[in-house]
Amino acid sequence: MRSRLFAISNLSTKISLVFGGSILVVIVTMVAIWYYGFAPLSLKGARDQRISDIIATQSIQADARIRQLANDLRERRGNLQVLASAPVFDVLLGAQPLDPAALQQALENAFTHLAWAYPDRYASLVLISADGRRLLTAPAATAQPPPASAHWLDKVLTPGASETVMLNRDAATDALLLILARQIRSPTGGTLGTLVLRMPPGDLLAPLARADEVLLGPSGRIDLIDGAGTHLAHQTPRNATRSTTLPPPSAKSRGIEGSFLEPRPDGRTDIATYRYLQVGADDGWTLVVRRDKDEAFEYIVDRRNRVLLLSLVVAALSIVLVRLFARQLTRPLRALIDTSERIAAGEASVRMPPSMTEHTEELARLARSFNHMAAQVDSRRQRLEIEVDQRTEELAREKATLQRYLDVAGAIMLVLSPTGRIQLINRIGCEIVGRGEAELVGGNWFELCLPPRMHADVQAAFGRLVGGERNDVSRYENPILTANGQERTIAWANTLLRNPDGRITGILASGLDVTDARNAEAAVRSAHDLLHTIIDTSPDWICAKDREQRYILVNQAMASALGQSPKDMIGQAAPAPGIATAQHRDDNSDDKVLTGKSIHLRTEHIRDKAGRERILDTYKRPLRDAHGQINGLLAYSRDTTAQHEMEAQLRLWAKVFECSSEGVMITDPQHRIVAVNRAFSEITGYADHEAIGQTPRLLSSGRHDAAFYNTLRATMEASDRWQGEIWNRRKNGEVYPQWLTINAVRDPTGTLTHFAGVFSDISDIKRSEARLAHLAHHDALTGLPNRMLLHDRLGHSIERARRHQHSLAVCFLDLDNFKHVNDSLGHHVGDELLKAIATELLRHIRSEDTLSRIGGDEFVLLVDTIDTPASVEHIVNKLLSVLREPRNIAGHQLYLSGSIGISLFPQDGTDAGTLIQHADSAMYDAKQLGKNRFRFYTQSLTDGAVKRLRIESALREAALHQQLTLAYQPQVDLETGALIGVEALLRWTHPEMGSIPPDVFIPIAEESGLIDEIGAWVLNTACQQLSDWDAQGWSPPRMAVNVSVRQLRQPDLPNQVQRALDRARLPAARLELEITESAIADHDGVAAIHRLAALGVPISVDDFGTGYSSLSYLKKLPIRTLKIDKSFVADLTTDTNDEAIVRSVIALAGDLGLDVIAEGVELEAHRRFLLDHGCARGQGYLFDRPLSAEVLRQRYRAAAKKPTE
Structure with a gap:
C-alpha cells in the first residue's frame, strides 16, 4: 500500500489522500464501534432487545388466545352437556315408538335459548339415534347433516363414550371439521342418542381476529395445530405480506410451550411463540403465533442507514476541504513544473516569474537556480542545431540515393528499426500498402500495416529476431492490411542489419505479394476437399488405382467394409496387405x-476381412492423363448384398410358406382369404381355389x-396378435382342435x-396330454408312482395318521448288485428285470399301500396303516423272499437280492422328506451289514452320517x-521268503x-470324489519312494499301487501314470x-486297463472272488495277476468252502496263464497249503506287517536283489 501511495506523482493528490484517508479511517472506526461495539449501544444489542x-x-397475545380457546371450547362442551341432560330427551327418546314431532319441538325449544345467547354457534347441531340414524337437525342449520355412514360415528x-372431541375430514368438501359429541343417557345408563356439533376449527380463532391484526403486523400469523401436526386453522392480517401456504409441521407442536426462532422454507426466519391446550384425555392442540424477524428489525435497519449516510456526507466534506488546502499549498510547485515543461517543449527563453521569489526562501533559491540552468541549456541547444542541420543534409542525400535503388526492385523493400519503426x-511497398511514403516512414509497421489479430504473434517473433535469438536470414509468410482494409499475403525474406560493432541496428525485409497464388491454391484445396467429402460421405464404394493397381483413392465406406482405414490402403497393392482375405472372383476385370x-459388373463378388461374402454392382472405367494416356482406373460399387439376401429371403419364405407343415391362411383387412398354403389344404380338406375369396367362417365348427x-377381436385390436386353441371343422365335417396364431400385418405407415x-x-397333442398327465406322476418304465406322486400320497397318509392317531411305515428298497446286470448284460435286460420285479412286488402288497420307483433300482413302499413294527417285518420279509426268486430275462437266469431300510411315523419323522431320508439311511446300513436284509432306522444311523461328514471334511x-x-x-x-515286491498301503493319522x-x-x-486327488498323490509318492530306494542302493523288484474304479474312469489316468514314472525315472514294468x-465289468474301466497295459504296466486283480464280475473278461483283458482275498485265506484250515474257493482261484489262474498271489498269510499252515496247491507268492503278517519306508529298507536290504525286467 505504501509503495502505491508514493508512486503517485501529484503532490496535491498525495496530500489529499493522506489527510482524507485519515479522516475516513476515524469516521469508519467510530461507525464500527457503534455497529459492532458495546452490546447495549450496538446494533446487535438493539436487535436482541427488539426480539x-x-x-x-x-x-401475552398467545396466552390471551389460548385462554379464549379454552373458554370457548369449554363453553360449547358445557352447553352440549346441559342440553344432553335435559329430561325431555330422556322421555322422548325412551318412548316407543319415537315421536319425531315432539323431539323436533324439544330441540327447537333448546336451540332457541342457545341461538339467542350464541347466534350461529350451534347452527350445525344434529341429534343421532343410538343405532346411528339422524333423527333431528337444528332448526337454523345451514350445513348439510352428516351422512349416516360417516366413519366417525363408530x-x-x-358405549361408554359420554363425550367425544375429535377431528374429521368431511368426505364431500374435504374440509377439516371439529366434532363435539355428547351422548344422551337413560336413567338406567343406556345410550338413547347423541348430540353432535360439527364446526370448522377456524371458528375458534374468529373472536379476537380484529385485535390480532394490530398486534401481528403485516407478516404475522396464528396457526392452530393438533397433536399429530395437522394444521387445524390459521389466521393472517388482511394486509398480510407473507404467503398463506401452511408451514410444515414442527416437532415443537407435540405439547411444547415457549418462544423460538424458526427458519422457514423460503429462507427467512420467524419469531414463534407456542402455547399448548389439553383438549381431551389423549389429545391436545398447540397455538403458534408467528412474526417475521426481518420485519421486526425494519426500524433498526432504517436507523443504521441514516447513521451510515451521515457518516458518508461528513467524510465527503472533509475530503473536499483537504483537497482545496492541498492545491493551495502546492501552487508554487505547479508553476515550476509548467515552466520546465515549456522549456522542454522548445521555448528556451521562458524563465521562472519574479513572483516566485516572494514565496518561502527555499522556493526562491529553487527559482534562481532553475533560471540559470535554463540559460546554459539554451546556449548549448543553439550550437547543436547548427551541427544537426549540416548532418541532416548529408543523410538526406544518402537516403535519396538508397531510395532510388529500392524503388527499382519489383518487390516490397522495407527497412525497420529494432522497435519496428x-x-x-x-515505391512497390507503398503501392501495395496503399499509403504514401510520407505517411509510412517513421510510423510503426505493425500498427499501420498488420491486422490487429497478428500484432502480438508477429511482434513477439520480431523481438526474438532483433534480439539475436534467430538466424540473420529468415523466411515466412503473413498477411498485411492495406489502406482500404483488404488483406494481402506477403512472402518475406528478412536480413538483419548490423553496425561495424556487430550490434543489430535494424532489419531489411523484402516481400513478394503471393495473395493471388495462395487464393488459387486455396480454391484448389477447397474443391479437392469438397470432392473428398462427397466421396467419403457416399455410402457406395469408390476407389481409384494406378496402372500397377495400387490404391490412389479409397473412400471411407469401402475402407470400413474391408476393416481398414483409407490412409492405410493408399499406396498398397490391391488387395492391400491388410485386406489379404478380400479377393475378387472377377480379378481380371x-x-x-x-x-x-x-465395365459394368452387376454381381461382383468380394470377401471382406471378416470372411463375409458381399455382392457388388460395380462400374469401372479408365482414368486418362492430360495427354489421353491411361494412367489408372476408377471403380464405383454399390453393395447390393442386402438386396440379394432379401430376394433370396423372399424366395426362401415363399418356399417355407408352401412347404410348412403348419397351415397358413392370409386374409385382407375385410377378412377375405387371399392365400393359403399346401398344409392348409391337407389339414382342412379345402383346396386353395375353394378357400380363396371365402372368409374364415368357412371353417367354423x-x-x-x-x-x-x-x-378374439378385442385382443387383435389391442395388440395386433391373438394366439390360442380353437375348434374348427374340416371339409368332411370332422371337428378338430387347432392351435392358431393370428398376426396383423401393417405397412411402414x-x-x-x-x-x-x-x-x-x-389332435395328437390332445391325445398325448392325457398320457403326459399320467407320465408326470408315474415311472415311464414300470408304471409305478414316481417320486412326486409318492411325496403327495405320503403327505396325505401322514395327515390321516396324525388325525386318527395311528402309525405308518416307509420302506426304502434297493436292489443289490443291479448295476452288474446293466454292465454285463445291457440296459435292455436291466429294464426288463425292473419291470418284472415291479409286477411281482405289486402282487404281494396291500391295495391301500403304495409302491413307487424313485430312480434306478430304488423303490419305496408306503405302508399306510400298521399296528406294530412286527407287521412291517412280515411285509418286508415277504418282499425279500420275492426278490430272491430266480427270473429268466432274455434267456438269462438271474438271481437278485435287496436291501430295505424302514422308518416309522411318528417315531422317525413327521414329514415325507424326513421319513424317506431316514429310510434311505437304514437301507444303506442294511447294505453295509451284508445286503439281502432289512434294518429299522435308529438315531445312531444319523450319528453315523454326521461322523461320515466329519471324516469327509477332515479328509479334504x-x-x-x-x-x-x-x-x-x-x-x-x-x-x-525272498522279496519279490512291495505293496503301497495308504494310512491316515488325524490330530484329533x-x-x-x-x-x-x-x-x-x-463316494466324494476325493479319491482322484488322493490316488494321484499315492501314485506319485510310491513311484518316488521306489526311485529313492534305488538311489540308496536297495531296489525292490516292483511297487504295487491300488487303483479304484473311479480312478479308472478318469480319461487322464494313463497320462498320470506315465508322468509319475517319468518323474521318478522308472521303467513301467x-x-x-x-x-x-x-x-x-466296468466299460470305462476296461478301456483304461487296455491303455495302461499298452504303457507296459502290469495289471493285477485285487480281492478276487469277493466282487461281481464276468469271467469272460478275464481272458480278454491284459491282466497278469490274480490276488486271493484275505477273507478266504484266513479260514483255510477250518472252512472247507474257503479251501475250495482258494483251490478254484489257483486253478483258474493256472488255466488262464495268470500269476496268483495270496493276501493275509498269517500262519505257517496257510503258507504250506498255498504252496501245495500251486500258489508260490503271498503277503501277510507271517512275513511282515506294513512298515515305514526306512524300516522296510533296513530289514530287507541284506537280501535285496536287482530287479529283472
Whole structure:
C-alpha cells in the first residue's frame, strides 16, 4: 500500500489522500464501534432487545388466545352437556315408538335459548339415534347433516363414550371439521342418542381476529395445530405480506410451550411463540403465533442507514476541504513544473516569474537556480542545431540515393528499426500498402500495416529476431492490411542489419505479394476437399488405382467394409496387405479396364476381412492423363448384398410358406382369404381355389359362442396378435382342435394390409396330454408312482395318521448288485428285470399301500396303516423272499437280492422328506451289514452320517496338512521268503481322531470324489519312494499301487501314470496297478486297463472272488495277476468252502496263464497249503506287517536283489 501511495506523482493528490484517508479511517472506526461495539449501544444489542420485546408481546397475545380457546371450547362442551341432560330427551327418546314431532319441538325449544345467547354457534347441531340414524337437525342449520355412514360415528356411538372431541375430514368438501359429541343417557345408563356439533376449527380463532391484526403486523400469523401436526386453522392480517401456504409441521407442536426462532422454507426466519391446550384425555392442540424477524428489525435497519449516510456526507466534506488546502499549498510547485515543461517543449527563453521569489526562501533559491540552468541549456541547444542541420543534409542525400535503388526492385523493400519503426520503404511497398511514403516512414509497421489479430504473434517473433535469438536470414509468410482494409499475403525474406560493432541496428525485409497464388491454391484445396467429402460421405464404394493397381483413392465406406482405414490402403497393392482375405472372383476385370474398356459388373463378388461374402454392382472405367494416356482406373460399387439376401429371403419364405407343415391362411383387412398354403389344404380338406375369396367362417365348427369371437377381436385390436386353441371343422365335417396364431400385418405407415393366420392340428397333442398327465406322476418304465406322486400320497397318509392317531411305515428298497446286470448284460435286460420285479412286488402288497420307483433300482413302499413294527417285518420279509426268486430275462437266469431300510411315523419323522431320508439311511446300513436284509432306522444311523461328514471334511484337509502317509507291505516268495515286491498301503493319522482305518475313509473318498486327488498323490509318492530306494542302493523288484474304479474312469489316468514314472525315472514294468474285481465289468474301466497295459504296466486283480464280475473278461483283458482275498485265506484250515474257493482261484489262474498271489498269510499252515496247491507268492503278517519306508529298507536290504525286467 505504501509503495502505491508514493508512486503517485501529484503532490496535491498525495496530500489529499493522506489527510482524507485519515479522516475516513476515524469516521469508519467510530461507525464500527457503534455497529459492532458495546452490546447495549450496538446494533446487535438493539436487535436482541427488539426480539425480547416481540417475544413478550407475542407471549401475552398467545396466552390471551389460548385462554379464549379454552373458554370457548369449554363453553360449547358445557352447553352440549346441559342440553344432553335435559329430561325431555330422556322421555322422548325412551318412548316407543319415537315421536319425531315432539323431539323436533324439544330441540327447537333448546336451540332457541342457545341461538339467542350464541347466534350461529350451534347452527350445525344434529341429534343421532343410538343405532346411528339422524333423527333431528337444528332448526337454523345451514350445513348439510352428516351422512349416516360417516366413519366417525363408530367412535361417537361407542358405549361408554359420554363425550367425544375429535377431528374429521368431511368426505364431500374435504374440509377439516371439529366434532363435539355428547351422548344422551337413560336413567338406567343406556345410550338413547347423541348430540353432535360439527364446526370448522377456524371458528375458534374468529373472536379476537380484529385485535390480532394490530398486534401481528403485516407478516404475522396464528396457526392452530393438533397433536399429530395437522394444521387445524390459521389466521393472517388482511394486509398480510407473507404467503398463506401452511408451514410444515414442527416437532415443537407435540405439547411444547415457549418462544423460538424458526427458519422457514423460503429462507427467512420467524419469531414463534407456542402455547399448548389439553383438549381431551389423549389429545391436545398447540397455538403458534408467528412474526417475521426481518420485519421486526425494519426500524433498526432504517436507523443504521441514516447513521451510515451521515457518516458518508461528513467524510465527503472533509475530503473536499483537504483537497482545496492541498492545491493551495502546492501552487508554487505547479508553476515550476509548467515552466520546465515549456522549456522542454522548445521555448528556451521562458524563465521562472519574479513572483516566485516572494514565496518561502527555499522556493526562491529553487527559482534562481532553475533560471540559470535554463540559460546554459539554451546556449548549448543553439550550437547543436547548427551541427544537426549540416548532418541532416548529408543523410538526406544518402537516403535519396538508397531510395532510388529500392524503388527499382519489383518487390516490397522495407527497412525497420529494432522497435519496428519504418525507416525506408520503396515505391512497390507503398503501392501495395496503399499509403504514401510520407505517411509510412517513421510510423510503426505493425500498427499501420498488420491486422490487429497478428500484432502480438508477429511482434513477439520480431523481438526474438532483433534480439539475436534467430538466424540473420529468415523466411515466412503473413498477411498485411492495406489502406482500404483488404488483406494481402506477403512472402518475406528478412536480413538483419548490423553496425561495424556487430550490434543489430535494424532489419531489411523484402516481400513478394503471393495473395493471388495462395487464393488459387486455396480454391484448389477447397474443391479437392469438397470432392473428398462427397466421396467419403457416399455410402457406395469408390476407389481409384494406378496402372500397377495400387490404391490412389479409397473412400471411407469401402475402407470400413474391408476393416481398414483409407490412409492405410493408399499406396498398397490391391488387395492391400491388410485386406489379404478380400479377393475378387472377377480379378481380371481391372486388366480389361486398363486396356481402355469400361465395365459394368452387376454381381461382383468380394470377401471382406471378416470372411463375409458381399455382392457388388460395380462400374469401372479408365482414368486418362492430360495427354489421353491411361494412367489408372476408377471403380464405383454399390453393395447390393442386402438386396440379394432379401430376394433370396423372399424366395426362401415363399418356399417355407408352401412347404410348412403348419397351415397358413392370409386374409385382407375385410377378412377375405387371399392365400393359403399346401398344409392348409391337407389339414382342412379345402383346396386353395375353394378357400380363396371365402372368409374364415368357412371353417367354423359352431363350438364357440359370440363372446369367444368378441374377445378374439378385442385382443387383435389391442395388440395386433391373438394366439390360442380353437375348434374348427374340416371339409368332411370332422371337428378338430387347432392351435392358431393370428398376426396383423401393417405397412411402414402403420396401415393394416393383411391378417396372417398360422395353425396346426393338435389332435395328437390332445391325445398325448392325457398320457403326459399320467407320465408326470408315474415311472415311464414300470408304471409305478414316481417320486412326486409318492411325496403327495405320503403327505396325505401322514395327515390321516396324525388325525386318527395311528402309525405308518416307509420302506426304502434297493436292489443289490443291479448295476452288474446293466454292465454285463445291457440296459435292455436291466429294464426288463425292473419291470418284472415291479409286477411281482405289486402282487404281494396291500391295495391301500403304495409302491413307487424313485430312480434306478430304488423303490419305496408306503405302508399306510400298521399296528406294530412286527407287521412291517412280515411285509418286508415277504418282499425279500420275492426278490430272491430266480427270473429268466432274455434267456438269462438271474438271481437278485435287496436291501430295505424302514422308518416309522411318528417315531422317525413327521414329514415325507424326513421319513424317506431316514429310510434311505437304514437301507444303506442294511447294505453295509451284508445286503439281502432289512434294518429299522435308529438315531445312531444319523450319528453315523454326521461322523461320515466329519471324516469327509477332515479328509479334504488331510493332504494339505501332510496327514496322509504310505506304509509298505512286502510280497515274498512263499518257498524261499525272498522279496519279490512291495505293496503301497495308504494310512491316515488325524490330530484329533487319531489313526483312521482305510476301510473307513477310502469308501468315503471314493463316494466324494476325493479319491482322484488322493490316488494321484499315492501314485506319485510310491513311484518316488521306489526311485529313492534305488538311489540308496536297495531296489525292490516292483511297487504295487491300488487303483479304484473311479480312478479308472478318469480319461487322464494313463497320462498320470506315465508322468509319475517319468518323474521318478522308472521303467513301467516296476509299477504294478491293482484293480478291484468290479472294475473288470466296468466299460470305462476296461478301456483304461487296455491303455495302461499298452504303457507296459502290469495289471493285477485285487480281492478276487469277493466282487461281481464276468469271467469272460478275464481272458480278454491284459491282466497278469490274480490276488486271493484275505477273507478266504484266513479260514483255510477250518472252512472247507474257503479251501475250495482258494483251490478254484489257483486253478483258474493256472488255466488262464495268470500269476496268483495270496493276501493275509498269517500262519505257517496257510503258507504250506498255498504252496501245495500251486500258489508260490503271498503277503501277510507271517512275513511282515506294513512298515515305514526306512524300516522296510533296513530289514530287507541284506537280501535285496536287482530287479529283472
